[in-house]
Amino acid sequence: MYEKYHEKGLVVLGVNVADSRKIALDYLKENKVTFPIILDVSPAARKAMDQYLALPDLGADPMTYVIGRDGKIVDGWFGYDSDRTKAAVEKLGL
Numbered sequence: 001m002y003e004k005y006h007e008k009g010l011v012v013l014g015v016n017v018a019d020s021r022k023i024a025l026d027y028l029k030e031n032k033v034t035f036p037i038i039l040d041v042s043p044a045a046r047k048a049m050d051q052y053l054a055l056p057d058l059g060a061d062p063m064t065y066v067i068g069r070d071g072k073i074v075d076g077w078f079g080y081d082s083d084r085t086k087a088a089v090e091k092l093g094l
Helices: 021-030 043-053 082-091
Strands: 014-016 037-039 063-067 073-078
Touching: 021 037, 063 082, 073 082
Parallel strands: 014 037
Antiparallel strands: 063 073
């Protein structure tokens, strides 16, 4: 889905704070993920994720944010939702 927006300036970046390098790379290869992933299993990264997971009514992965060129969050949610992703990207005019 994201590839068609890439040439219009959309950047997709994943962040993994839970898995080992091998597990992450195996998953990315198996699922043919083409966008860059930051792998950070440091205590600070885990603490930051734990703060999100402790919020009421939240706690699903992945966590998604759509951020405009101005740096403001257009939308954000937990879990995968292709309709919400499409709507947020359309708000950016892509």
